[in-house]
Amino acid sequence: MRTRLTAFAAALFLAPLAHAQTSQPPPPTCEAAEHRQLDFWIGEWDAFRSDTNAQVGRSSVTREEAGCVIHEHWTAANGGVTGQSFNIFERMSGQWEQYWVSSNGEITHYIGGPIENGLQLTAVGDRSAIAPGAVFQSRVTLTAQPDGTVRQVGETSGDGQTWTRRYDITYRRRPE
Template sequence: MKNVLILLFAFFSYYSAFGQNQSCVCCTEKHAEFDFWIGTWEVTGPNGNKVGNNILTKVENKCVLRENWTSATPGYTGTSNSFYNLKTKQWEQIWIDNQGASLYLKGNRKGNQMILKTDKETNAQGKTFFHQVTWSANEDGTVRQLWETYTEGADVVIAFNGLYKRKQ
């Protein structure tokens, strides 16, 4: 019993010392590239009408950007987790809403924009398509989110175009 207690004490002492000296793995410039989206936002459409509210926070020791969306249309909500994947050297996002829909996006920041895309898929008509979502950090502190769907042989369809304004 005494040996077990000594082992436990040694383990917890090592773990405690290691944990206190551990630096923030996700406190890098790459992990901060999407921080312009952090905040509490009111979102409007191109016509200026409110389309929803969004709250974005950093969680999991600053490794994950968590989104909590509430639509102005009653009953529709969704959440996403965005993170910089050290292994693939790209940003990834997983979106899931309360209607069972999901979206998996990958990409990187270019200039003032975070550009994430889905993999190509084939629709019921045999045409390939993919989704691209672009977040633009504007000089006035707003953020524009533009979700476009690209389908082979068709015009680009805008699925969402929202302007994020910080709530006071």
Template sequence: MRFLIVLLLCIPTLTHAQDEDAPPPPPPCSDPAYRQFDFWIGEWNVTSNGQPAGTNRIRKIHGGCALEENWQGAGAGGISGSSFNIYDQANERWHQTWVDAGGTLLQIDGGLNGGAMVMSGERPSPDGSGRSTHRITWTPNPDGTVRQLWEASRDGQTWSVLFDGLYTRVASGE
């Protein structure tokens, strides 16, 4: 009986020692897929057709699990907006939710396609006559700039450009 009591007292210690030998679980969001959109992180001046379009700041948040975007359009009438971007590991897709000061809500998802991040989704057409598909493509360029091309289509065949911007990093010290 004495041996059984000693054995029972040792079991928690043996279990604890085994737990200490096990490798720690990887940190949340450590899968390389969470880094696919890191090329967009930074402080940016954005131009469209060679003219200032606005500024944008993209940063990692929540321990690197998500990206937060803060846009400010150029000029007095420049609209502000924000997005949250996250890799959905369960569905193996990126997701973005965009909202702006004009009341726009855009929810898109997708992933890497040929080195560019491509996300799309549907929303009501501005004139209320149905739905349109929005597609945004972020392409990292060899010189460190990023091109953002935002297009919309009512039929999935014919696309109209809503925004074609070139992101240039703000130099350190600016």
């Protein structure tokens, strides 16, 4: 009899907890359209200067962390700089954020949003190995091209109005 009472009391105590756990909404996922705005960039790529067609690197871009993070691994063609970017749509701000880190100690935090056929991200107050001690803005634009390539343009600005192109790269899918 005592065992039955103990089991009954435990059931009465635990029932509200079980109900509370099952009535909570499921955690958010990254399946909404805004989380898919960079899907065009996912893949294995060879990267070329857009003006001379000289190969400048290779890039592997994957979707990770339950589909919430677009992760790039970059390797320069000359064996120089390697780097990674972590890209995520931030629900609270409604903007994309990218953290770029590289083998030369560079770290840049970009914030931005969608543009026609792509995404534009800007870093304000950026410091870079390009001009030690200088403070400027950096901007990266990724655009899906009609032929299936992806164009990435990097620019800098001292005033946020006039932009100077640092690089212009075309990503071409690596043959399988």
